[in-house]
Amino acid sequence: MKPSMAYRNKNTLFLTAGIFFLLLLSITSLFIGKYPLTLTGLLSGDSLQWRVFLTLRASRAVIGAVGGFVLGVTGFVYQTVFKNPLASPDIIGVSSGASAGAAFGILFLSGSMAVTASAFAGAVCAVILALTLSSLSSVRDGRSIVLAGIAVHSLSQTALVCLKLTADPEKQLASIEYWIMGSLSGISLYSIGGNILLCLICLAVLFLLYRQIILLSLDDSEGFLLGVNVHRIRLIVLLTATLATSSVISMTGLISFLSLLAPHAARLLIKNNRPSAMLLSGIAGGCLLTLGDIFARSLTSTEFPVSIFTSLIGAPFLISLSLRRRHPE
Numbered sequence: 001m002k003p004s005m006a007y008r009n010k011n012t013l014f015l016t017a018g019i020f021f022l023l024l025l026s027i028t029s030l031f032i033g034k035y036p037l038t039l040t041g042l043l044s045g046d047s048l049q050w051r052v053f054l055t056l057r058a059s060r061a062v063i064g065a066v067g068g069f070v071l072g073v074t075g076f077v078y079q080t081v082f083k084n085p086l087a088s089p090d091i092i093g094v095s096s097g098a099s100a101g102a103a104f105g106i107l108f109l110s111g112s113m114a115v116t117a118s119a120f121a122g123a124v125c126a127v128i129l130a131l132t133l134s135s136l137s138s139v140r141d142g143r144s145i146v147l148a149g150i151a152v153h154s155l156s157q158t159a160l161v162c163l164k165l166t167a168d169p170e171k172q173l174a175s176i177e178y179w180i181m182g183s184l185s186g187i188s189l190y191s192i193g194g195n196i197l198l199c200l201i202c203l204a205v206l207f208l209l210y211r212q213i214i215l216l217s218l219d220d221s222e223g224f225l226l227g228v229n230v231h232r233i234r235l236i237v238l239l240t241a242t243l244a245t246s247s248v249i250s251m252t253g254l255i256s257f258l259s260l261l262a263p264h265a266a267r268l269l270i271k272n273n274r275p276s277a278m279l280l281s282g283i284a285g286g287c288l289l290t291l292g293d294i295f296a297r298s299l300t301s302t303e304f305p306v307s308i309f310t311s312l313i314g315a316p317f318l319i320s321l322s323l324r325r326r327h328p329e
Helices: 003-030 039-043 047-081 094-108 112-135 142-166 172-181 193-208 210-215 220-225 230-252 258-270 275-298 306-326
Strands: none
Touching: 003 047, 003 258, 003 275, 039 047, 047 193, 047 210, 047 230, 047 258, 047 275, 094 112, 094 142, 094 172, 094 230, 112 142, 112 230, 142 172, 193 210, 193 230, 193 275, 210 230, 258 275, 258 306, 275 306
């Protein structure tokens, strides 16, 4: 068997297994929670079970799979574009901007939809500011964007601290802290249509631009020689990835480690940067977020933030990855 054929077969096997595992986790998540759902009850048309299914469980299953997929793919994109294995949405201010926006919404607006919209606006504004500051630099490359992102992250964190100081300690401050920790609770199936549509459009654009994304991992001069307008493509790719990430984070809050962890898991299995690695990054992200949500609502009577479980999975993995690179077999 030719090496290329063996690679394709192995990649197909990993992708098929990943899709199967994601579907299994998504179906399992539908039946896990404080109120027991049964297949028999749903098929018999039990009105209460159907209400719980449509208002609580279905939305969490969809966001777990789609949201995790988006964060996995965008993590792959950030790491590739910035040539940095530790790149994540924090690197250009997405997460900190969303946090400040959500805090503003909790303090001055009313309703969960308003908070979601405010978080989305905060994330997008932070990234636009970072890209604008980067464009003012005489050297327009990935490093200038990272430096601008660090500056915007600091400004957003300062704004977040100021908003916390003005919050009611008993109600508003607790809501802000809980949002920052990340959770899939409180998401309604009837309010996520626009976010899901935006995520799907952004994912389609990113996969269509896959070749250009890989070329962005080269030096800018090499990209220009290959006929790629590096600055324009980098701007389009980063804005698209940011829109997708912001759409997810605005609904779920901050999800630790997922965008960082999923691409590494995919590359460990596939060992290349082909489209299959980008696709597997998304599948791994969906599996991790869905699994974390299942643990968050099933281990105890009190629901935990999902970031606790993604961090418990992610931190040991990154430590083992670091040790593996230091002591290669």
